[in-house]
Amino acid sequence: MRFFIFWFGFCASVSLFAQQRFVYRSSEELQNVEPFTYFLIDSSKTLTFNQLRQLPDKAFTQNTKSFLNFGNTEYPIWLRVDVENSSNEALFLTQELHDVRLLDVYVFDKNDSLRTWQTGAMRPFGTHFLKRSNTVFDIGKAPKRVYLRIQNTSVYVPLKMGTIQAVSNYLHKYDLLYGAIYGVLLALMFYNLFVFLVVRDRVFLYYFFYILTSGYIIFKADNHHHEFIFKQIPNFSSDINSSSVITLFFIILFANAYLRMKELTPKFFWTLVVLWCIGLVLLPFEWLPYRGWVNDVFQLLVISIMLVLLGASIYIHFLGFKHARYFVLAFGFYIYGVVNVLLGFMGIVSMNNLRSAYIYQICSVLEAIFFAFAVAYRFNTYRKEAKDAQEIALKRSQEHEALLQKNSQLLAEKLQMEQSLQSASNHKDFDQLLQQIKSDSQPIKKISIPTVEGVILFPEQDINRLEAMGSYCTIYLTDHKKITTSKPMAHFEQMIDERQFMRIHKSHIVNLDNVTRYIRGEGGSVEMKDKSVVPVSRRMKNELLQRLAIETPAV
Structure with missing residues (x-):
């Protein structure tokens, strides 16, 4: 009996101190690698790969969660994954943080052969294994150990592994999602530009620029601008704070022009102006050495502006402006998306599926759609007002035409009476009446x-x-x-x-x-x-x- 207790304790202690290994088994979907990952935070910022290899395994910390999230940090993060492939197919590693600045990958196979990749948004796009924004690496049929070095302002690492079929399935869903997102944004953008050219209402122009800049943020956040436009210009792949400030400028202009915030809710309006100016002051830090607190403050600033806009929309709605309900829904969805992303970065909610990983993009499109309902409501209001005014103008025109006909008949009758009038006094009365008829017959201004x-x-x-x-x-x-x-x-x-x-x-x-x-x-x-x-x-x-x-x- 004592022997069995001793043997059970021994096995338990061995399994406790043994290094976790990711064992891949055939699947049509990508498998999450994050629970099997070890990490090391390079606080010196100088650690090289050769130096890292000399460190003992205990220098790495085991990840005990189902995700990898290091928040806003200025330090490089080293990751290590031990892999065992139980299938006969080649494996591919995907890292879904598309706009990561610097990403180095080192793969050892069972023969201790080393393969390396150096990529990231701050390097030319040609360094990607697949020529698309998703970072995918062919780690072969017999990978043994994978090292990753990630340097970014915000380090959330969605790390997955699978066969080429699993990667293809994932990229197919990804392409469908972004095809729908960009299709909706482009349709809304050009429709509102067309309406502006027709009615010359600046609300539609502000909305056009808001969609344009908001779409560019999504385009940039997922590194598509690096994929399609600035392939060899990595300097354009820095933080998106400048794009966010421009987008916030147009959303404030749009909301103020549509909801008349400056007139109806001046305190909300000037609060927005002050918050936006703070964001403007923070912009130079984007090109200075990284400070984590800047991103923290900027994220808080964006949420604060959206909350103020939501509060103003609710207040204006209760003032009796029914169209403000579209803004309440739009800002509500946007805030829901931002809060979900922040909770994901803090590790409170999971971001391991396509919907949760791209909830911000989805909510941004929903926000744009509700704004589209708002501008459509405004356009229909214009049409109804024009129709009502046209009916009134036509009614007045018909009344004036009837009055002119009546006066013409009276004038003809009086002209006949003139021939029978003999006295001067009667001529005088007739002249006065004639003058009055001519006066009444003047056209309406x-x-x-x-x-x-x-x-x-x-x-x-x-x-x-x-x-x-x-x-x-x-x-x-x-x-x-x-x-x-x-x-x-x-x-x-x-x-x-x-x-x-x-x-x-x-x-x-x-x-x-x-x-x-x-x-x-x-x-x-x-x-x-x-x-x-x-x-x-x-x-x-x-x-x-x-x-x-x-x-x-x-x-």
């Missing part, structure tokens, strides 16, 4: 309003007020309708009758005939026939009161 479907000639008298929205202008009509145009308010101010209209605020022009009440205050405000209340600036208060024939209150 119209202004031209550009819309998505053309230019509408709209009766001036049916305009209730105009409101400036940056480089746009919203024209409110008398039938509780409105139309938004890409022309600024100053464009229409030159066209309207200054005797009937007055600018009472830097952002408002009102039709004085439709003012029903003046509300006292520092500048005060006016109530229109449609019950809307429009603020009056202090500078324009006295002139407005004079034109409305309201006695100016004594000071």
Whole structure:
């Protein structure tokens, strides 16, 4: 009995101290190597491969997790994997961190023959075994030990091994995923560029540039720019912080132009400006010697900006702007993707399958799709407003035509009566009536309003007020309708009758005939026939009161 206990303890101790070995068995899918990996952090940054080979095995630390993640670090990481191939096929090693700066691979086979590769984003693209962004290495049929040296700003190492069939299956799924991602982004990008050229609304232009820069971040993060564009220019393969700052600039412009954040939520808007400026200040560190805290701060900054944008969208939605719901969903998906990536880097969630490894890219596309719903909603709103305005203009035109016909009939009748009139007094009455008929027959003054479907000639008298929205202008009509145009308010101010209209605020022009009440205050405000209340600036208060024939209150 004692012998069996001793033998069991001996075997257990041997298995405990024995080096873990990855044993490959035939499979159609890539197999995860990370649980069988040992690592060494080179804090001196000077350790060479020959020096590493002289170190005892106990100098390496066994990885006890199902993944390899070293977070943001400035130190090179050495990995070691002992391999046993139980199949008769050649094995391939894949390292899925596409934008790793420097990657050296050393493979010993059972005959102690050495094969080496030196690749990475900071080296010419021709050093890749396969001429694509995925780093794949042919380690042969009888690999014994594999060493990897990885140097990157953020070291998460998805390490897998399999046959050429398994690699092909994986790359097929990878290509389908990225084909869908780039297809959606390109379709959205060119569609919104086309819409901008038609309607000249800057919201669509900002969205076009946001998709362009956001797509480039995905393109760069997965090293496709190194694969297709800058094959021999490794300096373009540094961090993506500069691309992120440009993308954040356009997303803030887009959100502000669409949601009117500066006007409706000024605190959120200026918070975004401050956070973006901090990101701008951090940019020079991208070309200086690496400091881990810079990436930590920048990642926190990106999440903070997205949270502020999400908060502003929710607030504006509760103000009654229904279209803000698309921004809530878009920013929500983006934050979900970023948080999943950060949790993966911290080792809290697994990133060992295609969906979890590329959750950021998937959520970025979902974000772009919801933004597309938002701009489509805006475009449909433009079309509806243009249709309503066109109907009102047509109705007024028909009413005016009927009035002209009626006046023409009256004029013909009075001309016949003239022949029977003899007295001077009757001639005088007739002349007055004729003058009134001619006055009533004057054509209605119209202004031209550009819309998505053309230019509408709209009766001036049916305009209730105009409101400036940056480089746009919203024209409110008398039938509780409105139309938004890409022309600024100053464009229409030159066209309207200054005797009937007055600018009472830097952002408002009102039709004085439709003012029903003046509300006292520092500048005060006016109530229109449609019950809307429009603020009056202090500078324009006295002139407005004079034109409305309201006695100016004594000071």
